Amino acid sequence: MQAGARTRAPVLSVRGIRKAFGGTAVLHGIDLDLAAGEVLALVGENGAGKSTLLNIICGALRADGGSIRLDGTERHWGGPRHAMQAGIAFVHQELSVIRSLSVAENIRLGDYCARRTGFVDRAAMRADAAARLAELGAQHVRPELRAGRLGTADQQFVEIAKSLTGDLRVLILDEPTSSLTPFEADALFAVMRRLAARDVAIVFISHRLEEVFAVADRIAVLRDGRLVSDRPAATSRREAVIADMTGRGGLVAPSARPQPSTDVVLAATALRDRGWLGPIELTVRAGEIIGVFGLVGAGRSELLELLAGLRRPGGGTVRLFDGGGLPGSPGEAWARRIAFLPEDRKAAGILPNLSLLENMLLSWRRTMPAWLRLTREQRAAAPLLRRLAVRASSPRQRLRTLSGGNQQKVVLGRCLAVAPRLLLLDEPTRGVDIATKAEIYTTIGELAADGMAVIFASSELPEVLALATRVMVLARGQQRLLAENAGLEEAAVLSAAFRFQTEPAEA
Numbered sequence: 001m002q003a004g005a006r007t008r009a010p011v012l013s014v015r016g017i018r019k020a021f022g023g024t025a026v027l028h029g030i031d032l033d034l035a036a037g038e039v040l041a042l043v044g045e046n047g048a049g050k051s052t053l054l055n056i057i058c059g060a061l062r063a064d065g066g067s068i069r070l071d072g073t074e075r076h077w078g079g080p081r082h083a084m085q086a087g088i089a090f091v092h093q094e095l096s097v098i099r100s101l102s103v104a105e106n107i108r109l110g111d112y113c114a115r116r117t118g119f120v121d122r123a124a125m126r127a128d129a130a131a132r133l134a135e136l137g138a139q140h141v142r143p144e145l146r147a148g149r150l151g152t153a154d155q156q157f158v159e160i161a162k163s164l165t166g167d168l169r170v171l172i173l174d175e176p177t178s179s180l181t182p183f184e185a186d187a188l189f190a191v192m193r194r195l196a197a198r199d200v201a202i203v204f205i206s207h208r209l210e211e212v213f214a215v216a217d218r219i220a221v222l223r224d225g226r227l228v229s230d231r232p233a234a235t236s237r238r239e240a241v242i243a244d245m246t247g248r249g250g251l252v253a254p255s256a257r258p259q260p261s262t263d264v265v266l267a268a269t270a271l272r273d274r275g276w277l278g279p280i281e282l283t284v285r286a287g288e289i290i291g292v293f294g295l296v297g298a299g300r301s302e303l304l305e306l307l308a309g310l311r312r313p314g315g316g317t318v319r320l321f322d323g324g325g326l327p328g329s330p331g332e333a334w335a336r337r338i339a340f341l342p343e344d345r346k347a348a349g350i351l352p353n354l355s356l357l358e359n360m361l362l363s364w365r366r367t368m369p370a371w372l373r374l375t376r377e378q379r380a381a382a383p384l385l386r387r388l389a390v391r392a393s394s395p396r397q398r399l400r401t402l403s404g405g406n407q408q409k410v411v412l413g414r415c416l417a418v419a420p421r422l423l424l425l426d427e428p429t430r431g432v433d434i435a436t437k438a439e440i441y442t443t444i445g446e447l448a449a450d451g452m453a454v455i456f457a458s459s460e461l462p463e464v465l466a467l468a469t470r471v472m473v474l475a476r477g478q479q480r481l482l483a484e485n486a487g488l489e490e491a492a493v494l495s496a497a498f499r500f501q502t503e504p505a506e507a
């Protein structure tokens with residue numbers, strides 16, 4: 001590539017990588033070099049081929065053509081374990097912790113399987129896991145905890161801790177920050193810099209351009225399976241990178257914010273869950289979009305789950321638009337047109353082997369009489385698929401073969417398809433590319449203007465400030481701020497979220 005300043009021989013060098021799925025070419029001959037100690041950001045729209053390329057480099061997928069050299073020697077991976085032994089570690093876009101195992105077992109799973117004697121020194125395993133988590137700044141994740149009990153961000157830390165072995169040469173991270181708030185992301189970036197200083201080469205994918213510019217030495221853009229640019233971060237402009245990604249000039253700015261009406265959709269007084277969340281005081285009117293911000297573990301997801309009927313209340317009162325209280329179950333919530341998008345789409349009841357159309361219309365089916373369905377289904381889905389820019393070969397493509405961002409758009413589309421009165425979204429644009437994000441903000445804004453109320457949680461402060469009409473900040477389950485977005489300073493939101501960070505956690 002044109003980055004002439006590099007003098008060292010590349011640790012990783014790929015040439016002419018090609019890949020097709022079922023006759024559709026996804027990668028058209030990719031060349032990429034990576035020097036030791038370098039941090040490369042790989043960016044591009046949903047479905048551009050980023051994960052496919054990195055999956056090939058780490059041995060999880062086989063290329064149809066091209067070569068991979070590690071330290072100048074051409075390699076052919078038998079699988080990810082083979083690449084891992086050679087020093088290439090990969091943290092996947094979809095979290096893959098084993099929920100029934102402990103954190104320590106997850107982190108040391110690889111060595112554990114490699115050992116044939118069957119003897120495991122549990123104390124040593126825990127100590128090692130704790131050391132790796134501490135290196136990530138994630139001391140709060142206790143090695144003996146069951147991984148299934150962890151939130152998404154902590155699961156992410158476990159995944160990364162798994163890859164921190166001594167002979168690591170290349171670390172590949174597919175959207176490592178998509179569920180991290182700026183604080184956790186910073187902790188991760190500090191780790192990436194430390195590893196780079198130890199001559200580990202790092203490739204990471206991100207849809208958040210601010211962090212790409214903050215962390216990467218180089219930015220490579222993939223568009224429609226081709227590498228369209230590869231340049232030093234320090235001298236690149238954001239607009240140029242966006243133009244390379246989208247193939248066009250600027251982005252659509254989100255439309256004007258909706259005006260709230262007087263119809264109260266939700267009124268919560270002294271609402272608590274059975275843990276440490278609350279008391280919450282919140283009245284939401286039709287047309288309002290409440291953005292909930294807070295650190296990982298602040299209670300954002302807990303609040304949404306409580307409102308969606310997935311968590312039992314521990315006190316307080318709630319009155320909803322239809323005169324009823326909190327839904328008693330997720331099924332009841334959908335029937336009352338309260339749509340919920342959970343943070344982890346795998347937990348959202350997606351059916352990976354069904355088509356994207358079927359997945360999108362699951363909830364619609366629950367609220368539609370049978371005789372109305374068939375004809376209306378396709379008609380209802382088509383405009384949504386277009387608006388959300390779902391990229392697929394056809395509506396019949398199986399959900400699991402869609403790129404991560406496109407799967408996210410489908411689960412979001414499923415919520416919108418029921419025309420909800422109250423829309424609850426946890427990380428609505430997780431993994432969605434920046435052009436589509438703007439489109440989603442516009443769509444949600446229009447639906448709110450039509451009388452829907454929205455409560456969403458996001459780890460991205462720019463998203464909260466772009467979409468919300470009012471902002472709520474949670475810190476350790478406590479409501480710290482509830483204010484109109486207009487005129488709200490970013491610093492005020494951050495300091496409210498951060499206020500308790502330095503105090504010791506109560507037992």
Ligand SMILES: Nc1ncnc2c1ncn2[C@@H]1O[C@H](COP(=O)(O)OP(=O)(O)OP(=O)(O)O)[C@@H](O)[C@H]1O
Binds near residue numbers: 021022402
């Ligand atoms: N197993 C598969 N079968 C069929 N098509 C596939 C399969 N895996 C990936 N694809 C297709 O390859 C294309 C590239 O997908 P990929 O996951 O590499 O995109 P990406 O750039 O990582 O996008 P995102 O930002 O959404 O994660 C997509 O159109 C996707 O549908």
Ligand SMILES: [Mg+2]
Binds near residue numbers: 050052174403405
């Ligand atoms: Mg991907």
